[in-house]
Amino acid sequence: MEFTIRAANVDDCxxxxxxxxxxxxxxxxxxxxxxxxxxxxQDGFSKNPFFHGIIVEVPERHKTxxxxxxxxxxxxxxxxxxxxxxxxxxxxxxxxxxxxxxxxGKALMSKVAQLGLAAGCQQLNFTVLDWNxxxxxxxxxxxxxxxxxxxxxxxxxxxxxxLEHLAQP
Amino acid sequence: xxxxxxxxxxxxxxxxxxxxxxxxAKFEEMEEQVKLTEKDLLDxxxxxxxxxxxxxxxxxxxxxxxxxYNVIAFAMYYFTYDPWIGKLLYLEDFYVMEDYRGYGIGSKxxxxxxxxxxxxxxxxxxxxxxxxxxxxxTKSIEFYKRRGAADLSSEEGxxxxxxxxxxxxxxxxx
Numbered sequence: 249m250e251f252t253i254r255a256a257n258v259d260d261c262x263x264x265x266x267x268x269x270x271x272x273x274x275x276x277x278x279x280x281x282x283x284x285x286x287x288x289x290q291d292g293f294s295k296n297p298f299f300h301g302i303i304v305e306v307p308e309r310h311k312t313x314x315x316x317x318x319x320x321x322x323x324x325x326x327x328x329x330x331x332x333x334x335x336x337x338x339x340x341x342x343x344x345x346x347x348x349x350x351x352x353g354k355a356l357m358s359k360v361a362q363l364g365l366a367a368g369c370q371q372l373n374f375t376v377l378d379w380n381x382x383x384x385x386x387x388x389x390x391x392x393x394x395x396x397x398x399x400x401x402x403x404x405x406x407x408x409x410x411l412e413h414l415a416q417p
Numbered sequence: 418x419x420x421x422x423x424x425x426x427x428x429x430x431x432x433x434x435x436x437x438x439x440x441x442a443k444f445e446e447m448e449e450q451v452k453l454t455e456k457d458l459l460d461x462x463x464x465x466x467x468x469x470x471x472x473x474x475x476x477x478x479x480x481x482x483x484x485x486y487n488v489i490a491f492a493m494y495y496f497t498y499d500p501w502i503g504k505l506l507y508l509e510d511f512y513v514m515e516d517y518r519g520y521g522i523g524s525k526x527x528x529x530x531x532x533x534x535x536x537x538x539x540x541x542x543x544x545x546x547x548x549x550x551x552x553x554x555t556k557s558i559e560f561y562k563r564r565g566a567a568d569l570s571s572e573e574g575x576x577x578x579x580x581x582x583x584x585x586x587x588x589x590x591x
Contacts, residue, residue: 325496407544
């Protein structure tokens with residue numbers, strides 16, 4: 249199937265928001281999405297963006313029954329490893345269900361890798377839920393390592409009340 | 418030992434930052450994995466678009482370490498993005514030299530970071546600080562859990578993955 253991959257622009261935020269919700273639904277966490285299209289526009293497309301996006305588009309004749317031609321995306325940002333230096337973190341990677349199995353996910357990830365290498369990155373990181381077997385299988389086939397399993401690294405967070413409490417004198 | 422200041426790192430601090438990165442790596446038994454140089458830290462932290470930010474703790478001359486160091490703690494962090502909630506703060510490294518622990522320096526650093534974290538969040542949206550801890554580092558895990566941190570790997574099943582440069586290049590060649 250024909251598809252193109254390109255950098256996201258501010259006009260893509262409506263479709264990015266839609267697909268973020270679809271991905272959240274897959275991860276059974278739709279209630280946790282608080283972000284709006286406006287947030288994405290401000291946070292991704294101002295002078296100092298907090299994230300970058302790439303979009304997959306298919307020609308009109310392959311559009312979904314709802315009329316969407318934007319059928320996949322990846323969100324990434326640059327991070328830093330105190331061991332190796334510049335790194336890239338792939339925050340979201342998503343292809344709409346009816347467009348899977350055609351190499352689109354692989355192409356998206358390859359694009360993030362390319363962009364990361366071009367920026368001088370030594371490593372690409374991301375997280376996966378332990379029950380997401382199709383994704384785990386895909387990532388292992390690409391040569392990825394499960395750092396949590398191999399090195400016992402646990403991903404932690406401090407948010408909401410705990411964060412506010414931490415900021416108290 | 419009461420006197421110390423917490424401040425933003427400056428270019429002149431890169432020697433101490435690298436030293437502290439290596440000390441922390443040694444503690445994690447991964448010292449040989451540190452490939453960063455002072456030049457990398459300078460280019461990546463103090464250019465137009467820094468890849469990281471750093472806070473350091475400095476003590477006066479009379480409290481310097483036996484080797485003569487004044488910079489005795491640091492935190493390296495950067496901003497990330499969660500498509501569900503927005504801007505986050507990621508704490509990459511956080512370390513206080515052994516002789517300077519137990520005086521509240523670590524807690525003070527975390528407090529400052531939380532303030533930075535809350536400042537980047539718009540009032541209507543919550544924010545969050547993320548970081549990783551090795552599961553065998555029970556002292557640190559307890560330190561963080563006492564402060565309300567959640568272990569997303571245990572509680573929600575998130576696993577952290579990595580691909581190194583060699584495999585990244587293979588991926589782009591396909």
